[in-house]
Amino acid sequence: MCRRNDVHRPAAVANALSATTGAGTDRMVPDLTTENRDSVRSDLGTALENLCNAYDESALDPDPLFVVREFSDPRDQEIAAFFSALFAYGNARIIARNLRDLFSRMPGGPYGFVTASHLSSGARCLTGWQHRLHTGEDVAIMSSILAHVLRRHGSLERVFCRGLRKGARDVGVALEAFVPFLREQERHEVERRRFFRHLLPSPADGSACKRLNLFLRWVVRRESPDLGLWRTVSPSLLVLPLDTHVARICKQIGLTRRSTVDWKMAVEVTRKLRHFDPADPIRFDYALSRLGILGHCPLKTDINNCSRCPLHISCVIFRERGLS
Ligand code: SF4
16 A cells, blocks of 8 residues: 555656646646646556556446346346436445346346336336435336337437437437437326436537437446447447546546536536547446445545546546645
8 A cells, every 4th residue: 555655656757747827626626738738648548548458347336227238138138227327326236136126026127128118117116216306107118109110110229319410529419319309208197207308318408418328338338347239339439427426536637627417517527538448438438437336436536536536637626636
């Protein structure tokens, strides 16, 4: 374990970090527009690679994707991934427990349940299920939406890809078309349920769309631990699934200076990650999100914890704690 005096910071990082300006969160963000940018980027690239190497598949539990991978049929995996991503908010272990409860109420598996789904029958099976703001009634409405899509259009991927534009830099425009299309399938029910729209946010509303981007990561990316179920969307178009924990770490390592966790921040961070891997910019998401899910980067972290973190060379918190 490193002790405080063992901490080594390359001059380029120290210089760039000392160039931070302003107050509040901005004060903590390294300025990547300085003359040290290339060197800082190189250090950050190394740190991100080290972070990826630190977390293999064995660190997946209790991620909701762990529950999805309990299904072997790709059709079940896709529907389970959709629900699991939508309900991926709150404590990870509680999410996993509630998802297993949800899928146990779907006789025939998630795909069979959804394709046979009618609002009334779905709601009966799901009575009593709840995850924080959402209940079995929300799942029944979403199942009905998915049933309409699958019966009329064959697959979720086909509907999503209709919104992809040639030359698009990311999936933003496709999501802006996909989300209203889904809402429209059960417009009356969507408008009636107070928290339902929370399940289907759109970039057009400014939302970071963390959970929809998480679903896309799972079904589009081919490499472990993701599923690679969709073959017509390029991983290069994906946008980082940004929540408050990942956003905090992204700020600490200089990937954004923004204060609001929204679509603009998600796009900005993704653009900077593209510098390190243009073909697959969000491959870093799995490792970045482990820091929060596994409690390896708590809000009240300390120098001993930080010195073991693969990102410490690029993290302004480590610098501040190390110098104080
Ligand atoms: S160095 Fe510390 S504060 Fe920075 S990301 Fe790692 S654990 Fe978190």
